[in-house]
Amino acid sequence: MSVHGGQLTQTGHSAEDRSGWGIPVPIDLESLNADLEDGQATVDIGIFHPSNLEPAHRQRVELETVIDGVLEARRIFALVGLQLAVVSVRTGLVDPELLVFHAEAPGSELPRGRYANLYKESQKRPSRLSSTALAALESVIGNGPDHDRRIHLVVLEDVFISFHDRIDERTWQLKTIATNALSFPAYTHRDTIPRHLRGVITLTNLGRPQSWxxxxxxxxxxxxxxxxxxRDSDPQHEAYGDxxxxxxxxxxxIPSGRDGRFHRERLHRSPFIYRRDASGSKTWNPDYLDGGGYYDPIYEGLTVGFDPS
Ligand SMILES: [Zn+2]
Known part of the structure; x- marks a missing residue:
């Protein structure tokens, strides 16, 4: 039943699309969202696709590829009872100076704390956005209704992060890498990202074999x-497995239960999830209670304790 699609043209979404950054891409959102059902756990997604990407880069992140990625995600999350609504697709010019940035503010040159596990260390010393990252995200995403509860997929040319490889007991090597995509999660940033931007995910390269x-x-x-x-594998900066x-x-x-590290249960506690009733009003999941770290009280009973790596 095309409940959401029908309402997209009647509610704030259409009004929102007449203001702010860029212009709406002529995509039939109603058709795109035709299968969404009222009463189901739902996450709204807005897509921002700059019109002035370098041609050599653009081929890695065509709008079509981004939407294909969202449709693949929709299939994956549908298996665990979550539906994804595409509520906005916009394009426009981005200040070329802001198309490339380092995600983290100065301070990221310091290695992560080593005496508690990754999540506890991030709780104590969360990542903070660089001023360029903040300026770029503010200029593209801006503010609007429900912005603090929405996922914002923002295509950019390059987003760099830095991390430390441990060489021995007292030596770390700083590496700066270009990300293919970056999710700015609350377990890393807590509430240091302004609320209306906290749903950001940057996409910079969807041109690899695993990009689906x-x-x-x-x-x-x-x-x-x-x-x-x-499951048995504790969190780490990079982890491979099929x-x-x-x-x-x-x-x-997306496994469930303690053996599955409560992934499915944690997913369904996300403050980005709502349920819409027949009248069109949304009931949101409760928001984070303590800034949104991995051990935030909204995940009571759904966390795993583990030693520092
Ligand atoms: Zn990842």
Whole structure:
């Protein structure tokens, strides 16, 4: 039943599309959302696709590829009872200086704390956005109704992050890498990102063989609020495996229960989820109670304790 699609043209979404950054891409959102049902757990997604990407880069992140990624994610999350609504697709010019940035503010040159596990260390010392990242996201995403409860897929040319490889007991090597996509999850940033921007996921390269999974994987980080982990494997900066959605590889499983690190249960606690009733009003999941770390009280009984790596 095309309940959501029908309402998209009647509610704030159409009004919102007449203001702010860029212009709406002429896509039939009603058809795109035709299968969504009232009463089901739902996440809204807005897509921002700059019109002035360098041609050599653009081929890696064509709008069509982004939408294909969302449709793949929709199939994966439907298996665990979550539907994805595409509520806005916009294009326009982005200040060329803001198309490339380093995600983190100065301070990221410091290695992560090493005496508690990754999530507890992030709780104490969350990542903060760089001023360029903030300016870029503000200029494209801006503010609007429900912006703090929506996923914003923002296509950019390059988003860099830095991390430290441990060489030995007292030596770390700083590496700066270009991300293919970045989810800015609450377990890393807590509430340091302005609320209306906190749903951001950047996409910079969907041109690799595994890219069909990228949008779903990043949505997984954001909505499950967990790093690269799966069953017996504790979270780490990079983790390969062909089973779980939160691993690199071909896996799409979102397991449940303690053995599954509560991924499915955590997903359904996400503050980005709502249910819409027949009158069109949305009931949101409760928001984070303590900034949104991995151990936030909304996940009571749905966390895993583990030692520092
Ligand atoms: Zn990842």
């Amino acid at each position: 999974k990228t949008v779903a994987h990043e949505l997984g980080h954001k909505l499950i609020n967990a790093s690269h982990e799966y 089973e779980g959605l939160l691993q690199y590889g071909s896996g799409t499983d």
